[in-house]
Amino acid sequence: MQYQSFLIKYAEIGVKGKNRFLFEDALVAHIRHALKRLDGDFIVSKESGRIYATAQSEFDFDEVVESLSRIFGIAAICPMVQVEDNGYEDLKQQVLTYVDQYYDDKHFTFKVYARRGNKRYPVNSEQINRDLGEVILHTFPDTKVDVHKPDVMLYVEVRNKINIYSKIIPGPGGMPVGTNGKAMLLLSGGIDSPVAGYMIAKRGVKIDAVYFHAPPYTSERAKEKVIDLAKLVSRYSGPVHLHIVNFTDIQLYIYDKCPHEELTIIMRRYMMRIAEHLAGEAGAQALITGESIGQVASQTMQSLAATDAACTIPVFRPVIGFDKQEIVDVSEKIGTYETSVLPFEDCCTIFVAKHPVTKPSIKMIERSEEKLEEKIDELVETAIRTVEKVWC
Template identity: 70%
Template sequence: MTYKAFLIKYAEIAIKGKNRYLFEDALVSQMNHALKKVDGTFHIRKEQGRIYVEMEGEYDYDGAVEALQHVFGIVGICPVVLLEDEGFDALAGEVIRYIDEVYPDKHFTFKVNARRARKNYPLESMEINAQMGERILEAFPETSVDVHKPQVMFNIEIRNQINVYSTVIPGPGGMPVGTNGKAMLLLSGGIDSPVAGYMIAKRGVTIDATYFHAPPYTSERAKQKVVDLAKIISKYTGPINLHVVNFTDIQLYIYEQCPHEELTIIMRRYMMKLAEHFAKENKCLGLITGESIGQVASQTMQSLAATNEVCTMPVYRPLIGFDKQEIVEISEKIDAYETSILPYEDCCTIFVAKHPVTKPSLNVIHNDERKLSEKIDALMQEAIDTVEVIHIEA
């Protein structure tokens, strides 16, 4: 069957009270953006707490569904038939025609779920359920009714137009991107940080990203891997400005001046400072990392406190209590995993100490960082001045 419309379902937006229209408008904007690259002509409209996508002529059905499945705020995409109200007999005929076309095999159990949003319709919801169920059984005696666990649910919504649908394709949920500010993601080539960016964007936050590159210790392939990961998550987050920071000289200087067991923590502190600089420059309201308590030496409670100390804006860590397998499952769900595990080194793994400190003392860290005072400010400024910004869009 060629559908000419989708009914879009959302969840949290419905409880936003007087601000609800702002969230709906943001969702419509994100949907328009997602459908731009899909073959076909699409028109999106709001009506009585519903959002519809209507299509003109031929279009790419699978492409449209896939695009909408990447729009945060959508919980269901329903291929729907929109009918004018021409009486119950005409409606029953259209429902029979719909079933005959959509379900070649009629051996299924069903339930009719009517909702009378327009109260001037002559039949109440329960009457529609009973009478429509009777018509379906007469037309297709091989079907049967199961009101508890039906194989097919026929939804009939009586609105300005009558909505008939039986398929609800899951959306990603969450809130529309752009409704909850902007944050800077510290994006590496690993599994965790792309998932962290995805999860924060799911709550309506616009994402930019910072990647620390260390040539010649990290290759162009490692950089391209990060660009590819940014492109994958941008399917959900929208366009991302990726800040590629040359971190080599800073890392080497820390390596020369500081105890090796503290390298990771001290490098991480300077990464946070640089990421925060670009975050403020881009009017972000916080930083995002993929850290999880205890996963590695730099992610113990003491280590996280040491890196937090250099930040003046909030640091959001959506994976903080996740097991690695839970993170991997989300990475696979968003199609980032296979790219994340490509064997290209990142700047952190090159300078890892054999025995990194797991419970760093801030007093010791402060004393060791004083050894950097001669050149670190100039090196930081050079990293800022030479940053490469790549605009990434799926």
């Protein structure tokens, strides 16, 4: 027998006080949008700290769970049976029917955990626990009670209707996307930046992305790889507006005019300037990067400070304290790792110096950038004017 209803729980939203309804409504909207794209017809509703998705037609259970498990703000997904309150004896029978239909093998230990949200219900929670435990033991003698580590935790919630469930599928947590502003992700073809975008989106931030392309030094396949990564991130973050910037002329000009040991820092500073401009056009309040302290020469404390000095809006670095394996673990969890390790290099890896500076001073970098004054503004303007936009 297939479940027809899902109880969807949230966690952090519950502490939002008088503004909680705004976050609940955003979460309900995301759930409706996700389920609308699947086969099956669902009614999504909310009631006193609970959100329900009730099927009105046949559906693919695994597909629905997978879709819900990518919605930030959901703490848990509970397939359930929801029944009308037709009296206490009927409740006992409904629980027995649930156990019989959803557990073919009755050799298990269990515990009943009842919550009486409807305080007008004539039986309190403790009594419900005892009575339901008794009828289960009597009806299914192969079962046993274990209040410490049961095989089956049977939840019974007495509200306007009665919810019966025993499976709790973890959700991604976080906050509904769009409830905490918007930011621009600097998306490369590597492992780190998709993880950074995922992590900031998890905090309720809507993200757009920018990719710096350097043809013919980077191939069209490298660009397609980044588009694929944006699509993978968008499964969690919602649609991503990807801005593809042709960065070749800027890189070549910097390569020609500036000390080679400073190439990476200066190129990163111009990326940040362009990303900040695009963020302003898109209504984003911050930038996101996948940098981690000490991972490469451009990610030392001094290098990051020099990079940040090029822009005026905040720069979020959610993986700043992660080691590489921790970042890899998240990338595998969200499904971006296999695409990230495809052998198509981005522009940062093509134009890297043999001995890059690791402790640059901002004044030193600014002096080197003075050598670019003749053409750099024109090149940046052209790069911004010719941005290719892809909806992912």
